[in-house]
Amino acid sequence: MTEIWNILFNPLPNAIMTLLTGMSLVYWLFTMLLGDGFEMGTDADIQFEGADVQDVDMDADTQADLETEQHVEPSFFSKAMDFIYVGKAPMMVLVTLFKFISWIVTIASSLVLNLAAFGWKSVLILIPVFILSFFLLHYVAIPFVKLYKNVGYAGEEAHEFIGRLGKMRSTIQGEQLGAIEVVINLDVIRLNVKSKDGSLLSYGDDVIVTNQDPNKKFYIVQKDINLNNI
Template sequence: MTEVINILFHPLPNAIMTLLTGLSLVYWLFTMLLGDGFDFGDADVDVDFEGADIQDVESDTDLNAEGEAEPSFLSKAMDFINIGKAPFMVIVTLFKFIGWMITIASSLLFQLGNYGWKSVFILIPIFVLTYFLMHYVTIPVTKLYQKVGYTGEEAHEFLGRIGTMRSTIKGEKLGSAEIIIQNDVIRLNVKSVDGKEIQYGDEVLIVNETQDKKYYYVQKNINLNNF
């Protein structure tokens, strides 16, 4: 038993991954005790990654040669490991578990205990390897959730909401606007509905959306403050 504990918490990378995996175990234990279990119908992240991104993303969209909006790097990265096709916490738990197993194996194979605190740097390549492995590990998981009717995160309804411009748009130029829903700041790709100039900081009303929801049409919101 002492040997097992020593492997789990020594060297430092093992201790870090054991702690992270343990936190996920505690989360699922509380979830089971509260009666939620492995809920196949609820989502843990309430973001529509097709047309919106959380504010922390530095670059919301890229424009291709035709000027059309493309998914952000974060959207592509999350899609690679099937986030949205299975609950977020399930994906995170799998990531921690696989990373934990690789870390334990690496510590035994490469004798990481001899490197002291510097052994923690092994986590960088382990996280990268785990990320790519997750693409394949999550495939059967997503198939399972599809069979039980899981349809992914519920997207927000943005039409009719008021937002604030975070760029200046005019004509066919694409820009971005921010809206706040339940304390979440969400950034949308937007275009002027009539081509008129809308400046940075202007308050806008979302009036329409494209069929693929890659961007939304907005117009300047008229109220007593800016009339």
């Protein structure tokens, strides 16, 4: 038991990752005790305020049309978030998986590389560990993404999107369809949208959701005017 305890908290990188992973474990324990667990906030066949998984995750045809009509290169950050499926699974699930992967890799590295001999400098191993864990998360998260997709995940619970602020993740004008990201309780939700009056909305613009298409295929947005963009 003493040997296991020593591995978990020595050297410093192990202690850091053990504490971070432990915090996630405590979070999930409290979540389970409160009765939330991994519930999606709705049944698998219930739509989220009219936005089912097809609304949140654009189908292949819509995506192809957008790519044909728009040649806007997403930012590096947006690509990175897409790579680890942000918006396709709850943020806390992804964060917990990332911590767990980093914890395992850190402990394995400490044993193989004898990090204890480097003292406090051993904490630098966390830099490559986090980078490796980021790429591993892409593959480890796949089963969870499929699970949440099958139950129609669009956030922790059903949300009313009208009136919410979002950020454009494509450039649209006229009748073009695009996508925005809305952040609700740390969850990033992506919605199909169209410009309210056909005016140009550029990638990265702050917009507000004003209405929904009668067929519930997309939302109507307009540019949000605030002190930052006046």
